[in-house]
Amino acid sequence: MISVNGVSVVFGGFYLLDSVSFLINKKDRIGLTGRNGAGKSTMLKMLAGLQQPSEGSISMSSGVRIGYLPQTMLYKDGNTVRKEAEKAFSDLLDLREEVDRMNRQLAEREDYESESYMRFLDRIHEKTEQLALRGEGNVNGEVEIILKGLGFTAEDMERKCEEFSGGWRMRIELAKILLAKPDIFLLDEPTNHLDIESISWLESFLQGYSGAVVLVSHDRAFLDNVTTRTIEISLGKVYDYKVPYTKFTELRKERVEQQWRAYQNQQKQIKDTEEFIERFRYKATKSVQVQSRIKQLExxxxxxxxEEDAARINIRFQPALRSGDIVLTGRNLCKSYGEKNVLREVDIDI
Structure with a gap:
């Protein structure tokens, strides 16, 4: 479905990505991993068509629809949560308006037996069938299912988007992408602003989705539950594993150990060669061999x-001193707001 062919990304002579290639198939579930700054978000932007590679190309099948969720984005105010989510159906709503307009035009015509009238009827019939196939009557139901799954209540749906925090605005954007039902989801840290229940719901949604998924996440459990393939970006290269994240970490450890042994062997070879060059550099009888070794090194x-990231956060909580058996006592408690009395003669022990 999408082919990444020898792609490189260069910043000031530094290769963030260096001639990487891989394929994304129709039902792939891919976790894109690598340390911070490795190029994961850059790769998602290129797959979404928002950034061009310095070298190489990215090609995809015609008509492929992409749903891209970045880590940060700008929001537009004015709509309710429901209306904003319904933007995912903009093409469907445009089709509805077109059918309504054609029906109004039909009502004004009187050339019932003309050839153009019959062609016009056929066009209306074709557009109406398209509406039925797209499931026009299910828009409200789909919007409510997705929004509720992401944590919104029925009351929230009629509130203005600008009343919500950035994290909740990101949930609205995620809802729009899920409702659009693209051929491939490109999700950059989709769980950052979700609670446990919403993450669980999103896992189930993506597990049952018929399209492809490529996601970046620091949530290992989420990656294990959603993905079946892991692509690691490391030192500008990609390593493709047909396994979920936890299994990938085991295979990666084996690969790094092999690389480390090969690295040590090569360093010894380089050191021996450099010592030979330095030792015989000025001996005429060894000049041919010295030049040969220099070319080998080049x-x-x-x-x-x-290198493994060994950074760790160590947190220690001091044990709390035990309080008394009764923490708080209240007697005859009263509370009023103006003339409105809300508590009267309350006794409480905690």
Missing amino acids: KLERIEVE
């Missing part, structure tokens, strides 16, 4: 091994 493709 042509040698250096092995790189990404």
